[in-house]
Amino acid sequence: LTDEFMAKIALEYMQMMGIKDTQFIIVRHHNTDNPHCHIVYNRINNEGKLISDRNDYRRNEQVTKVLKSKYGLTYGTDKSNTNTRKLRNAERAKYEIHNAVKSALRMADSWDEFKSELAKRGVLLEFIYKDKERTKVQGIRFCKDGYSFKGTQISRDYSFGKLNARLEGTENLLSARAKSAQQYEQGCHKNEQMPFMSESSQDPWGGISSIGLFAPANAQTFEQFPEDESSKKKKKKRRRGFSL
Numbered sequence: 012l013t014d015e016f017m018a019k020i021a022l023e024y025m026q027m028m029g030i031k032d033t034q035f036i037i038v039r040h041h042n043t044d045n046p047h048c049h050i051v052y053n054r055i056n057n058e059g060k061l062i063s064d065r066n067d068y069r070r071n072e073q074v075t076k077v078l079k080s081k082y083g084l085t086y087g088t089d090k091s092n093t094n095t096r097k098l099r100n101a102e103r104a105k106y107e108i109h110n111a112v113k114s115a116l117r118m119a120d121s122w123d124e125f126k127s128e129l130a131k132r133g134v135l136l137e138f139i140y141k142d143k144e145r146t147k148v149q150g151i152r153f154c155k156d157g158y159s160f161k162g163t164q165i166s167r168d169y170s171f172g173k174l175n176a177r178l179e180g181t182e183n184l185l186s187a188r189a190k191s192a193q194q195y196e197q198g199c200h201k202n203e204q205m206p207f208m209s210e211s212s213q214d215p216w217g218g219i220s221s222i223g224l225f226a227p228a229n230a231q232t233f234e235q236f237p238e239d240e241s242s243k244k245k246k247k248k249r250r251r252g253f254s255l
Contacts, residue, residue: 012046014039020078021048027074029063032056043097104158108134109165112153122178129153138171148175 021037035052054062078084093106115128126136135154139161141147151162151171162169 017046017048020082021050024074024078025050025052027077028067028070031062032058033062101158104155105160105165108153108155108160109169111155112165112169116177119178122175125174125178 017039018037025031025035030050030052033053033056035050037048037050039046039048052062054064056062079086098106111129111132111134115125115132115134118128119125129136133155137152137154138145138148139150139152141149148171151169151174153160153162153165153169162171162174167173
């Protein structure tokens with residue numbers, strides 16, 4: 012990015028933000044790998060009126076999005092790539108917590124595991140309760156290096172509701188899988204105890220041949236259910252038809 016191009020974007024940014032008819036300077040810095048500049052302006056304009064900063068954070072976000080689309084600029088896509096060594100105090104702790112939470116979520120399948128993984132990374136997880144009895148959780152708080160942040164202050168994805176849906180969902184999925192496997196194993200044991208059909212006095216072929224039911228070792232087995240009346244009647248009709 013050339014100085015002229017950056018100055019053009021900076022001036023257009025100021026116009027869109029309502030920073031007009033006042034004293035200002037634009038300074039380009041070369042102390043980072045990312046091209047950037049700083050804008051310093053007098054909030055008392057040339058007519059002696061105050062330049063409003065009301066909702067400037069929200070307006071700033073909207074203006075930068077417009078400029079990004081207009082000039083083909085890009086945003087950083089991942090906070091984990093931020094060089095935290097150049098950040099100070101609370102801002103540094105905030106980014107380090109973000110990276111720790113993201114890393115811990117890869118390893119954790121429950122709240123206990125999540126809290127343990129965070130502790131390994133120097134982050135304390137605290138629950139915020141609605142009641143004095145501490146039975147209803149209202150939110151969560153992350154603490155590091157003496158700084159404390161609500162989950163949503165780190166990321167919207169790190170609210171208690173979203174994290175709980177993820178961690179509780181994982182626990183429920185694992186529990187369902189274990190329960191399903193247990194039921195399947197119990198069903199197999201029941202089927203193992205059931206005798207196979209073999210030739211008998213009720214053989215519809217009258218002893219000319221015998222019929223047996225066999226299953227390969229890797230075949231899936233299911234628990235038998237009682238036959239309904241219609242099935243019994245159909246079987247009786249078949250038996251009459253094959254009588255000799």
